[in-house]
Amino acid sequence: MLPFGLRFAVLLVTPLRQWPWLLGGELVATALVDLHTVHRGWDWLTFLAGDLPVPLTVAAVLAILRRASLRASLRTPEDTTRLFLSIVLAIAATAAVEATTLSLIHQVAVSDMIWNWLGQQMLDHYVGTLLVAPLVVMLARARPSPRALAALLMDGMLVMLPTIALLLMLARHGAPQPQLARVLALAPVLFFAFRHGWRGASLALSITSLTLATVDHSLGRPVETFSHLFLAIAGTGALMLGSACDALRRTSVRLAEQNRRLEAANRRLDRLTRQLRQAARGNLQSEENLRRHLAAELHDEFGQNIAAIQTRLKLVEGRLRSAGIDDLGTSIHAILVHMRRVLHRVMDDLRPAVLDEFGLFRALEEGPIRELLHAAGMQYTCQLHGDARLLDEETGNTIYRLVQESATNAVRHAGAGSFRFRLRIGRRHGAVLALLDIRDDGVGLPEPLPRGGRGLQGMRDRVLALGGLFTVRRESAGTHLRILLVGQPPPSWQRGRD
Incomplete structure (x- = not known):
């Protein structure tokens, strides 16, 4: 053998x-x-x-x-x-x-x-x-x-x-x-x-x-x-x-x-993702700080100067009347009123005072967004659930900017008759969840979806910077946005409270 x-x-x-x-x-x-x-x-x-x-x-x-x-x-x-x-x-x-x-x-x-x-x-x-x-x-x-x-x-x-x-x-x-x-x-x-x-x-x-x-x-x-x-x-x-x-x-x-290599790569990607999110959060915070600074400068400089001009105009109204040029004073006064109104709108776009003075919920219910939609003849409906104090400043600012941008798009581009959104805030497993549902009954989005500009892409960037989810849904009439944001409660809030 x-x-x-x-x-x-x-x-x-x-x-x-x-x-x-x-x-x-x-x-x-x-x-x-x-x-x-x-x-x-x-x-x-x-x-x-x-x-x-x-x-x-x-x-x-x-x-x-x-x-x-x-x-x-x-x-x-x-x-x-x-x-x-x-x-x-x-x-x-x-x-x-x-x-x-x-x-x-x-x-x-x-x-x-x-x-x-x-x-x-x-x-x-x-x-x-x-x-x-x-x-x-x-x-x-x-x-x-x-x-x-x-x-x-x-x-x-x-x-x-x-x-x-x-x-x-x-x-x-x-x-x-x-x-x-x-x-x-x-x-x-x-x-x-x-x-x-x-x-x-x-x-x-x-x-x-x-x-x-x-x-x-x-x-x-x-x-x-x-x-x-x-x-x-x-x-x-x-x-x-x-x-x-x-x-x-x-x-x-x-x-x-x-698997070990993938885990190491995933850890590196997670670390880079955290760093990018921190950088994005820093950029958002810097942008909000810049907006707040510009709003304060406009209020202190231009607002006070306009008020001073109006005061002095009132002081010379008698002289203008006696000189027979009171119509000039009236036109200057109208220009100053228009400038003050425009200044207030610009300041509200930069940083609405109601957001700092009364908080997120009141700013959404009674602030410039409602005024913008009512001025355009649109019906405005908002449903707010939860406690806004759970949100950190970046998340609260992002929610306001998302609603503000959506309302602006509905007024300028959608031709909608109504605008409504629902906000739910709650805590799950130590994290704060904010679910935002925004709808209008306008003409809807073009095909394909636009990727550039400061519209949807800017909203998506804001959401991704906070590690959230941004979903756009086409419907038979209008646009439907669903946004999920995840944040940490601010240090001043009692963490054991729901």
Whole structure:
């Protein structure tokens, strides 16, 4: 059984340039053995017809297969399958050459007895290659690490030795069913295939075959074809199973490594996201501070100057009347009133005083947004739920700006007759949630949605800066915005209160 497998395995792992030396050495050794054992002299016909074709056939088949990307590897199930198919092809080619040689030498057709002999030879060659080739590949190309070798030895003492002892005990007492011993011997092979891959399966298979041969020899039983067939099937399945287990372990390791890399990348992205959100919050705060500063400057400078001009105009009304140019004073007064109204509107757009004086809810209910919509002849409906004191300043300012921008868009572009929104504020798991639902019954949004300007994109940027969600929904009439903002309660608020 073993010489064919040893020849196949050595040629498989050896470079092609060394094959002539290996084949030549084998043929010389075979000739010397034949010369020593044959008493009637050298038989050239027997050497040429019996000993020479098999090594050359195996070498030719392996050379073709290696050029067709055959590798000395059981690393993956695909490699293992290709190796098994290569073994079958080499054995089949050898059997065909032997059958042809026999028919040519003896000048007779190949009988059933010869076919049975060839079939037994093929099975023996397959079992021998199955026992030897994985071990040679392991020693030449895939030696186990010291840690894996220590685990193999430990499991060998814990699993293989008790199994061998049990088989020998069954053999000594004459087990009624020899097949039971073979099935029992298969258990450690499968265990080693699961635990140690194809390396463990090949070692366990070799030890198991040696144990079964010892049992058969101790009981005086002849070697049956069933024993070799059992080894062929069990060995093929165990090596395929071990190769698949190795591939799964490598895949698991790669996935774990990729998961670690993804987790590290996600942590970096989370850190960058937090930094970007902090920067965006800082920009929003700077913008609000700038708006507040500009509103204060306009109020202090332009507002006071307009008031001073109006006061002085009242002081000179008598002189203008006596001079007959009181109409000039009236026109100047009208201009100043218009300037004051425009100034108030600009200041409300920058930073409405009601937002600082009375808070978010009152600013939404009674502030400039209502005045803007009523001046445009639109119906204004607002529903406010929750406690605005839960919101930090940035979130409150963002809510006001979102409603203000939506109302401005409805007045300027939508041609709507009504504008309504609903605001709900509450706490969930230590965070403050603000859900804003804004609707109008205007002409709706264009297709595709606009991405630039200071409209929807500016609103979306404000929401994303606070880590919220911004959703635009098209409806049969009008526009529907749903916005979720998540913030932390201000330090002054009692955190235990709902």
